[in-house]
Amino acid sequence: MARVKTDPADAFQLPARKLITYEDLRDRVARWSAMPSARVERAGVSLEGRDIHLVILEPARGARGGSLPVLFCGGSFGFEAAHVEAQVALIERLLDPADREARRARGNLTVLVMPMPNPDGRVAAIRQWRRFPRSPGFAGCGNAAGFVLNRDFFALTQPETRAMHRVYAEWWPAAVIDSHEDMFSLGVSRPEVCWAPPYARPYHPALPREAIAAIDRLGAAIARAWQEHGYNFLYDPGRRRGLLSLFGVAGRLNLACGFRGIPTVVTESARTPGTQSWNDRVRQKVEAYLACLAEISAHPGLYRKKADMTQRETRGAVLLTPGDSDPLATTALARLLAMHGVRVLPDRARHRAFIIPLNQPRAPLVRALLGRERWNTASLAPAYGVKTRWMETRLPAAPKTTPRVELPTIREETLRALSHAEWLAVPNSWWGVALVNAALKHGIPVRWVQRAAGTNVIRPGTFLLRNIRGAKMAAALAGKIGLLAPARPRDGADLLPLRRVRVALYADQGVDEQHAVHLAEERWGLSTLGFDFVEVSALEVARGVLARFDVLVVPGGHAEEIVKGWDRMAFVHRPPWQTPGRPRGLGRQGLARIRAFVRRGGGYVGIGAGGGTLACDHLHILDARVVCQGVREGVAVLRARDPSHLVTLGLGERFEAYYYSEPAWYIHGAPIFAARGSARNLATFERPEKWRSTDHWRLAEMRRDLAGGGAILAQDFGRGRVVVMAVNPNFRATWLRTAILLSNAIWHVARVRHP
Template structure:
């Protein structure tokens, strides 16, 4: 099996006038599973940068301009950088530039939740940006992505084809400067007549998407109108803004994708990224980042004395980001840029512009090389699939060691079972997602005996798969994406987490499937594009209420948003949004079922007040059905509406999929099966009587026990309750210890939630013998940064936190001290020092058990 060598790159920060980078070095002999090291990556980033600097045209030369292209002041009355433009101003200026320049066409790639257009512009030579020109480019790019295209034909296409460079901003609505900088880039590409713009547009077209989140920009919020963080939504594509963007990427697949953000931290970040990097990202996009674009930006920022840093915090791992999905799904150099949000608009826009322009200029200087290498990467992916090779884990920065290598196991095929009629919708959803990322899916037309069939989370055994089973071969140009979506495990290389560590589509949807490394020749037919599945909700809908506990907590906003989207768009259930004051005022009289998304029980109790707490208690006892999700489940214990108890998590499980056992006698089990996969993320650990536990974590030694993703100390969960279902008076309380509708992409457990809303009461239900319990002092961890270390390093972590006057709860378990750090409800992106503390803690090396940033 071929391997990418385990390498380190020396950290570089600050505003420099010259680059000072050491060579990428091979380190130590590879351990088992790491494979033999290939030659190191570029001999020196400095050398690559020097070559770029020797280009005949200075990218930052004084511009010569075509006066027929309007400036921002001509159209919206301000210069870009005077202040943040509004969405309407951005749209007006984009369309004005497109109307004035034959090099620019514009369009709308989606409509937002609130009905705003998601506008884009394409800039290039006039012959390329006509409708017929863009159609031809899209078709030819499709041929270059097809590894079966003859080499001579590919070379001919490349000679006449531009590369595709994307610039996108403002996926987080409150991070505005990427929009304004993208508009400046659009103007200069359209108006400049000098060598700097020609150097880009001679061999490339540039797609400019100034704002990816118009609704969030107008509301000055991170999320879209439903409350989704759309930089976590890329593979699931639940939101119209994400879906339209990815569809446009399929039409004009990029070799470069820039995603411009802002952050709470000072200065400016651009790649190279921090580790971890997802193992099955191809070498080509990573080489471009390390050898081409990183050095070009370092050179430009040094030239203008702009402070910056690389390699810290921002990883390339989770498949929901605007860098990881372009890199894995399109073999593009997907890159996140982050500018400090606290600086003046003029500075933010200027620095974003410098990073974007330097990157586009570096791409433009490569002529046909980008497309040649891009085409070759698809061929290489196909060849890896034929051989059953997975890419190994590799480090790209200093200061970490691989503790979890990718196993040296052959994977040539994935299979999805279709013989459970109850799972038709879920299977269809997984397959459609694959197909809409250009993955080839086939249907077996004859039974197939697979000698080493390995079901998810089970041992291998010879199995005959029936006719109708879906077959996804790894031998295709989209091999990297197939592995990213259908994996059994993500093989986190070491315990540092910027987001969740598991996202396998079959596990999220709880469908049967598995893999094989055998050399098989299935008799199969290509599968036509599957339609969008429609949830079959039967029976009379209850009068449904939703109570969002907090309007400021990240966890509460997002959990409620996921729920509302799922109710509106996936299952089509009408609902009434309630407030604590309305509950106290008697609004529950018109509600049959109340769902409380994740949120603080203390906040909920205080908001309800004495009258609200009494009203909720009486409503349940009089026949109401209360369903609580994740952290809000503690409210039931506070109010004495459950006999279940809970403790704080002492394990470190930062967003992993754990197989749970489902009691088939429970109404929650309808259509679910004997097991499901729960997304567990530092959640409280619940205990209830056996008859009140329809869903539980398997006991120690149970063959059902399996975790996809990272876990440390997971034995705390053995035999514990994942869901509690109890009769309370004439009513019913269903407590989910996790969020069954996490990011609206956990369809397998969302079916349990639907059953809890729509299904009957249990035929033999346990009557809760509950009294109000004093709330534990342990906080919910969903909004918190977690730093878990061995006891010998606890004082050093405490010192780091004390230096910041940070508030943290400390949870101790055998061999581990865990600090749960209060960030005031902010994400790590938004917080001014969380990332720096996490990085300092990471330097403790083997003493670190886990670091999780919210």
């Protein structure tokens, strides 16, 4: 490991009080807006209501030739501090009539800059740096919800990613420059302090070759500029030592743009204290920005976009049909594809089915988002629970406009039938659970079908809402969802009454900092599913707060830190980094409180290497051991031992689910459990050969542990119930199909029983 210097005063970054805040940027935006050569638009609004600005610098009127747009949008990670200063410096230089170098580099280009694409993350990071100046700033890694934005450009679940998507989809830039900063490799395990493409192999096969060639040219231009300024940089034209690849991690901006034929350049600069000065961090980016502008300005013909630059296919299509449990899944996925500019056609021969023709410019994006290859972990079809069929038939050319994809509307005759029905059937899906929780809040009786007896409408897992208010209730519910069915359960149906559940969500050390992505997922899941929940801390647990709740949910994370507090020896907390406070975990008292809560009849749901491992190794409320963990990420195939069990109800005998850990970021996850004693395997992992992963050699290495290993376990403890799961049911707010694992588990441990 390279030696990290810790002494120079400027070897990290400016004090928090000197960094550009959101308010500072807003003042600058007002000043730029008054200049004739600039205009500012609002690209979107963040989760906490802050404007996301787009600064547009257009060439002077009368300039020859059509102007190519180039987009700069570094800063999706709010804790990478130097992007805002660098992009503000770029704007200031381009607006300065005396800066000949910047004016010459820009040429006749239209420059688009999003100086702060994640304002909520920036605000949170600066707030943390005010108290702990040398902390990594993990409070601002993601947005206000805790989601990492640079993993969301496929699913577009967050307002910030939708704002950035809107910009590159509308402007279709000649190139996107997405600067980043690194705290794990550059200047730490490598001597170099900055990196520019080419990307390391392998490349995603759906990426256009022209886009990759353009990235290589821009990377070479950056390397020349950095060499001129004397930076110690990593640049490998042989593509063997690149810091990043164009393959693997789904949802990144460079892949989302690349599938559209837009070359997207990522640069990295070291930000670990002592690796390089703050001024160098900023200057590296500005020099890279100007180098890219100069390269594109000098060779506009190489970067000019054509409508058919991407690999349009001459034949074939993808058919989307609903899965077994969620009839709205195809509509939801079709709407997302349409948002990406994919041409989506309703299938007139099949109900709620859609056809995606491949003879359109978005064919590479379609293959990336819907492909089922073993290495394609980005496929959204299993996440939504949608069936796909790839057809080789030749179809007419896709229309130039996409029909508007709407939620289904309810027919008048169906509404009349609903108004006279005693029961209304709702499928066990994410929106169905939300509807059930809304009904429970309004005092509407709800039954859960564990074993069906009757019509095809009433399948195991279906919810039945008693129509106590006749036409008014039917109309209100139908208007909200547009998809209900009258039901008449027969004798022999196994119906379980549901009630409102008071949920506590653990939100403290061990599930925060770099593990905050796990907390964000369960927070999103509980909100989306309509549960009432309150976040609780370790101190509150120790003081007995759980007495006010029915169920405790502990997200994924690091069980050791949940118990003992932050590990000061972990890379992200030890010098030269600063721990953002005093380590504080549950301790013996907190663990004893949770054990007593469950023993007296409370419910416990544990996720991953946080709550799951905690139940086994520290709380000892589950007779199981952790066989292994840290198998990175991918899509596992699970087999339900008893599909009628409440926890797996509605998912079928075999289903896919996402598992996740990121060892390079010290993010724990993906444990494999071995049940023993009274613990019961509800679902096990099938052979790794059936999984989808970018790391099959690692899976093969761990095959003995993985095949048949415990994925979802349950056990009674005293009068309470425990459920743990190795997979992430609400992964990145995208896996709508497995979100019901969380609601099923909550209702199971809340002791749903026969009246």
